Amino acid sequence: MVMMLLAIAAVACGGPDELDMKAQRRRITTAAQQAYAGATIGAVSCPEHVEQGAGHSFTCTVEVGGAKVRIKGEQPKKGQPTFAAQEAVITKASAEGFVAAHSTIPQAVDCGPEPVHVVAPNGTIDCTVAFGDGSRQAVTLRVADVAGTVTIELPT
Numbered sequence: 770m771v772m773m774l775l776a777i778a779a780v781a782c783g784g785p786d787e788l789d790m791k792a793q794r795r796r797i798t799t800a801a802q803q804a805y806a807g808a809t810i811g812a813v814s815c816p817e818h819v820e821q822g823a824g825h826s827f828t829c830t831v832e833v834g835g836a837k838v839r840i841k842g843e844q845p846k847k848g849q850p851t852f853a854a855q856e857a858v859i860t861k862a863s864a865e866g867f868v869a870a871h872s873t874i875p876q877a878v879d880c881g882p883e884p885v886h887v888v889a890p891n892g893t894i895d896c897t898v899a900f901g902d903g904s905r906q907a908v909t910l911r912v913a914d915v916a917g918t919v920t921i922e923l924p925t
Contacts, residue, residue, distance in 0.1 A: 788819045788850065794829070797840055797852060801831045805858055808834040808885060815842075833858050834885030857917040859886045859910075864894050864919070868908055871921055876900045880910070888912040894919075 794813040801810045811832030819827045823846040830837045839855040864880040872878075880886070880896040888894060894910040909922040 786821055788821050788827075788844070790815050790817060790819060793819075793842065793850060796849070797829055797831055800852055801833060801838075801840075804854070805833050808858070808860065811835070828855075833887065834860070834883075836883065836885050836887040838887050854915050856887045856889045856892075857912050857915050859888065859894065859912070859917050859919070860884065861886065863917075864896065864910055867910065867919060868896050868898060868921065872898065874900060878908075890914050893922075 794815055797813045797815070798810060801813075809832075813829055813831045815829035816827050819825065819842075821844065823844055825844045827842045827850075829840045829842060829852075831840055832838075836858075838858055840852050841855055842850040842852050844850045861880050861884050864886060865878040868878045868880070869876065877899045878896055879899070880894055886894050890912060892912050894912070896908045896910060898906045898908055900906070907924055909924075910919040911922050912919055
């Protein structure tokens, strides 16, 4: 009976030459909750089997506000894998607030229906600015990096 339980435990953990991916999913969930406070964190999906060893990498996804963010895991020589998001996570409210804060006249800003934008570096978020006189202006936010640094681009 004891040997059978040990065998099940080894399989559940992925074996001696594999990472414990259940533990890695928990680590990603915790990191996402801290990084994206206020956003709903959903399911984490990772490969079932990842060979353990320095230099090995793998990609997981985590749902943030209903959108999937790719997370790259890198295994160092010692210790736990490190994780890095491959896209910026920008809330609708943050995008709209950024545009509004950089406008010189009062307006209403709409950056689409999604509560969260997941955008790769150099990607864009399209917004519309509605001014008090009824006119509208298209505005594009250009995402510079995974930290969510953006710049405003106006149509030419």
